Amino acid sequence: MSEVKRNEMPVVAGPDAAEELEADGKRGRRRSKTMSRKEIARELRRQRAFGLVDPELQGIIEEIEARRPRSRAECANGPRPCMFIACKHHLYLDVNPATGSIKLNFPDKEVWEIEHTCALDVADKGGITLEEVGTIMNLTRERIRQVETRGLAKLREIAEDEPRDPTTPHERVVDDDED
Numbered sequence: 001m002s003e004v005k006r007n008e009m010p011v012v013a014g015p016d017a018a019e020e021l022e023a024d025g026k027r028g029r030r031r032s033k034t035m036s037r038k039e040i041a042r043e044l045r046r047q048r049a050f051g052l053v054d055p056e057l058q059g060i061i062e063e064i065e066a067r068r069p070r071s072r073a074e075c076a077n078g079p080r081p082c083m084f085i086a087c088k089h090h091l092y093l094d095v096n097p098a099t100g101s102i103k104l105n106f107p108d109k110e111v112w113e114i115e116h117t118c119a120l121d122v123a124d125k126g127g128i129t130l131e132e133v134g135t136i137m138n139l140t141r142e143r144i145r146q147v148e149t150r151g152l153a154k155l156r157e158i159a160e161d162e163p164r165d166p167t168t169p170h171e172r173v174v175d176d177d178e179d
Contacts, residue, residue, distance in 0.1 A: 032138060033107040037100035072120055081117040089119045091137060105138045 047053055068084055069075035075082070085092050092111045094103045106114055116122050116136045130141040130148070137144070 030106075030108045032103050032105050034101055034103040037102075040102065075118070076120075076124075080121070081112050081114065083111070085111055087118075091117055091119055091122075 044053075064083070068087075069078060075084075075087075082090060084090060086095070088095075091105060092114060093105060095101070096103070111117065122128070122133075122136055130144045133139075133144045134141045139147075
């Protein structure tokens, strides 16, 4: 009988499990898993009711929070993989600010098993292909293309809405008769 890792989440077969396995079997990757805020709070309450919240662990968490970098300059040369998974640039999980739900991008891996943990590190590398971005973010190349297209459209919309300054160099008109 094999042992289950302490932090490993159990795989639960639901009504969509067959479709999920069929879709993921071709690429060999597991789909992201989203956990609701209620689900997380319920699990925390259950742990506290059984006395599973270790005071020593709580002290360690507080110490880590005190060391958390507050800017890119503080974390750029920090240890990798980045241990601050609650950072908005961390690739291991996503937190929906509206609902508080958490999406595990790599449900079958631990944080130290993924190659890239910080989106800012990837951005510092420069341009990479859609395929590489898809591998880093556990998404398909097509989904990355869709996100890129939507983001560029939003940037164009913002740029069109901004008032233009007539004194910018590319729009300045120079009259040759002024000399």
